[in-house]
Each structure stands twice: as C-alpha cells, then as structure tokens.
Amino acid sequence: xxxxxxxxxxxxxxxxxxxxxxxxxxxxxxxxxxxxxxxxxxxxxxxxxxxxxxxxxxxxxxxxxxxxxxxxxxxxxxxxxxxxxxxxxxxxxxxxx
Amino acid sequence: xxxxxxxxxxxxxxxxxxxxxxxxxxxxxxxxxxxxxxxxxxxxxxxxxxxxxxxxxxxxxxxxxxxxxxxxxxxxxxxxxxxxxxxxxxxxxxxxx
DNA sequence: GGCACTATACGCCAATGGCGTCCGAAACTC
DNA sequence: GAGTTTCGGACGCCATTGGCGTATAGTGCC
Numbered sequence: 431x432x433x434x435x436x437x438x439x440x441x442x443x444x445x446x447x448x449x450x451x452x453x454x455x456x457x458x459x460x461x462x463x464x465x466x467x468x469x470x471x472x473x474x475x476x477x478x479x480x481x482x483x484x485x486x487x488x489x490x491x492x493x494x495x496x497x498x499x500x501x502x503x504x505x506x507x508x509x510x511x512x513x514x515x516x517x518x519x520x521x522x523x524x525x526x527x
Numbered sequence: 528x529x530x531x532x533x534x535x536x537x538x539x540x541x542x543x544x545x546x547x548x549x550x551x552x553x554x555x556x557x558x559x560x561x562x563x564x565x566x567x568x569x570x571x572x573x574x575x576x577x578x579x580x581x582x583x584x585x586x587x588x589x590x591x592x593x594x595x596x597x598x599x600x601x602x603x604x605x606x607x608x609x610x611x612x613x614x615x616x617x618x619x620x621x622x623x624x
Numbered sequence: 625g626g627c628a629c630t631a632t633a634c635g636c637c638a639a640t641g642g643c644g645t646c647c648g649a650a651a652c653t654c
Numbered sequence: 655g656a657g658t659t660t661c662g663g664a665c666g667c668c669a670t671t672g673g674c675g676t677a678t679a680g681t682g683c684c
Contacts, residue, residue, distance in 0.1 A: 477662085486604070488642055490643065493663075500640055500641075502640090503640065503673085504673080506603065508582055508584065509603070509609070511620065512621050515621075516617070516620050519616055520617070523611075523613050524612075575630075575631070576630080585674085587675085588672055590632080593631085597671055600640085600670080601642080625684105627683085627684075629683100630680080630681080632677105632680100634677090638672095639670105639672075639673095640672075642668095643666105643667085645666085646664085647662105649662090650661080651661100653657085653659095
C-alpha cells in the first residue's frame with residue numbers, strides 16, 4: 431500500500447475520531463459543533479506548522495482550536511469555512527506579497 | 528454627476544480620512560496599521576449591515592473594527608486580507624449553504 | 625412630521641488570542 | 655542503540671477582543 435496510503439487512512443480515521451468527539455482524561459467531550467479545523471488541515475495534508483503559516487494563523491491559536499481548548503470566534507469560523515471551500519485561492523490571496 | 532458618483536467620491540474621501548487617522552474628542556489618534564476594513568467595504572459599496580452579513584462577521588465586531596475601538600486579531604486580519612483580494616469567491620464560499 | 629436606514633460612540637463581561645513551556649510519539653540519521 | 659528532528663497534545667498565564675447591549679445623530683424617502 432505504501433506509506434502515503436497508510437498515512438492517508440490514518441488521517442481520515444483521526445479526522446473521523448475528531449469529529450465524533452475527543453476523550454479528555456477519561457471524559458468524553460461532545461462538542462456541539464466543533465468546526466473541523468483538523469479535518470480541513472488533514473485533507474490538505476499539511477502539518478499544523480505549515481497550515482498555520484499558510485493561512486496566517488498563529489500556531490498556538492491553531493493548536494488551541496484543534497485541541498478543543500478554545501472555540502474559534504465568528505470571524506475565524508467564517509475564515510475556516512472559506513478555507514474549507516477554497517483552500518488554494520485563499521492561501522494564494524493571503525500569502526501573496 | 529448623479530448620486531452614485533457623488534456617493535463614490537464621498538466613500539473615497541471617507542476611506543482616505545479613515546486611513547489617515549481619526550479624531551476622537553479632539554485627540555488625533557494615529558493608528559500604526561489600521562487594516563482597511565472600511566476601505567474594503569466601501570470599495571464593495573456595501574453597508575456595514577450587508578458586509579457583516581455577507582462575510583459572517585457580527586455587526587458589532589465590524590463596527591468595532593471600523594471605529595478603531597478594537598483591532599482585528601491575527602485570523603481576522605488574514606480573513607480580511609483574503610476578502611480584499613477575492614471578495615466574490617469568499618462571499619460565495621461563506622454564504623453558500 | 626414620521627419612518628427607515630446608516631453609522632458613530634461607548635459600557636460591560638466572559639471568552640479568546642497569543643505567548644510561553646513541557647512531554648511523548650514517530651521517523652530519520654549516524 | 656543513541657541522538658536528532660518533526661509533529662502534536664496539554665496547559666498556565668494575562669491582555670485583548672468578541673459580542674452583546676443602548677443612546678445619539680445624520681440622511682433620504684414617504
């Protein structure tokens with residue numbers, strides 16, 4: 431199957447697990463609508479580092495979102511939705527000098 | 528000249544004034560880098576209401592930004608930059624069901 | 625005049641942004 | 655195997671913002 435295939439499958443499994451809710455110290459935390467930041471990032475096959483840099487989101491902020499410690503506020507949610515729908519265009523628009 | 532021409536000129540003047548800094552109770556507040564939220568919105572010829580709705584930004588937040596009371600945080604800045612560069616695509620991506 | 629729309633100004637509080645650090649897992653190099 | 659690098663989870667901390675509200679003022683339309 432190759433490394434990439436395996437990685438991709440793991441990514442999808444992680445994403446699915448993530449969408450379903452995370453376990454925090456034995457507690458299952460169900461999130462009403464945890465925006466699929468992680469799923470978006472994984473679908474683009476980027477590390478937190480690269481994703482954060484590409485979309486100009488502070489790494490710590492991205493981590494907070496993915497770990498469920500913080501909830502993206504309204505503008506951030508809109509931004510994430512836009513990224514989800516048009517990843518390339520937005521990356522271009524945001525990284526362009 | 529017509530109403531639209533007049534409005535457009537006023538818009539530009541406002542945007543310019545805005546970029547230069549606002550007067551607050553006699554104090555001139557110079558802003559290091561006030562992101563041109565208002566200029567972007569005016570260039571799209573939208574009211575605060577419409578702009579906020581179109582890009583899923585709470586009206587009060589947009590107001591705070593335009594009035595210089597609050598500074599958009601990093602993700603919001605990236606979002607605004609993206610809006611500036613690709614207004615239509617993003618509006619579509621964000622408003623689509 | 626009265627109505628609707630638009631935008632400025634600002635008080636308030638909980639919540640987040642943004643920084644930091646520490647730790648463990650996985651993968652590569654030597 | 656030991657060392658190194660990359661990746662990501664977990665969390666402490668505090669200033670700042672988001673998001674809500676209300677009040678005021680100017681404009682154009684009926």
